Amino acid sequence: MADQPWFDSCAHVEGVLLDISGVLYDSGEGGGTPITGSIEAVQRLKASDLKVRFCTNETQCTTKQIVEKLTKLGFDLQLNELFSPAPAACQVLREKSLKPFLVVHPDALPDFAEFDLSEPHNCVVLGDAVSGFSYENMNKAFRVLINQDNPLLISMGRGRYYKETDGLVLDVGPFKAALEYAVDCEAVVVGKPAQGFFMSALKDMGVKPENAIMVGDDIVNDVGGAQACGIRGLQVRTGKFRPSDEHHPSVKPDGFVDNLAQAVDLLLKNRHK
Structure with a gap:
């Protein structure tokens, strides 16, 4: 009980x-x-x-x-019964006419098809990229952010870890924290636990x-x-x-x-x- x-x-x-x-x-x-x-x-x-x-x-x-x-x-x-972070992230990009550098899972890319992903980027969108969380990609994200006067990091959630059938695995939160620390910025979190x-x-x-x-x-x-x-x-x-x-x-x-x-x-x- x-x-x-x-x-x-x-x-x-x-x-x-x-x-x-x-x-x-x-x-x-x-x-x-x-x-x-x-x-x-x-x-x-x-x-x-x-x-x-x-x-x-x-x-x-x-x-x-x-x-x-x-x-x-x-x-x-x-x-229409599902609420997930990607539409919220897209709304921020749309409102500000941004050109994001995406650190997301390849299967999630179609959600961002409407945006110009060419360089120069002026913000970073972070999702659960799994193997996409490579040093190369994280360093590219860092460089985009560090070169902005007001760095904008959009994080689709801030979870620490989640469970797969073979055990616990890292979520997006630790990578968000790494970029925040490196750039001295605070990410805009879309998804839980954001009140909106x-x-x-x-x-x-x-x-x-x-x-x-x-x-x-x-x-x-x-x-x-x-x-x-x-x-x-x-x-x-x-x-x-x-x-x-x-x-x-x-x-x-x-x-x-x-x-x-x-x-x-x-x-x-x-x-x-």
Whole structure:
């Protein structure tokens, strides 16, 4: 059972925000592996009167490919239900008419097809580039930034690590921190835990923060980020969760559950009591 009676105050919940990697599935070879019970849990949520949106910092592919991958794994979601960092990053580039140097995964490049990627660049966009995080690419990014009077680094998330089927792997956050340190700048973060990211999903649902709940495996970016917006944050013990998260020095989740299936069970059983 859950450790805290978060579900006792769920009567006014109208919308649910779901992280993807580590909550729905563990990423890895072949598209990843669904976490036990998560496919059915999403089906139950969407069959209820609750509104559901999927909030991810996934940047290894396009938003369309994320939906296609999850659909192939058996999940029910539509493109307009997905919120990811790439569209937010593109909006910043578009508004400022920028020419970015991209440190992103090759599969994510189509999301940036509208932009002029030729030199000279005047900003850097950082995503989960995996093998693209080479010294050569990071040094090119450094040179773009260090030569600007006001260096602009756009980071699609700031996660420290995430879980693949064979273990934990570095996320974009450590590389963001390296460039920030080298250039003495502060990145513009799009995606979780940025307040605008959460609020855009709530606006799309037409749900107020106090009537929403976020379910995630990242205690800082998912849970802490949601709570900073006035959204309840629920921590699952799947994905990147580690036992030390239960004693985190600054983020105190509204509740802990073993997995998404348990969260949905408790939420649906207690909403109308």
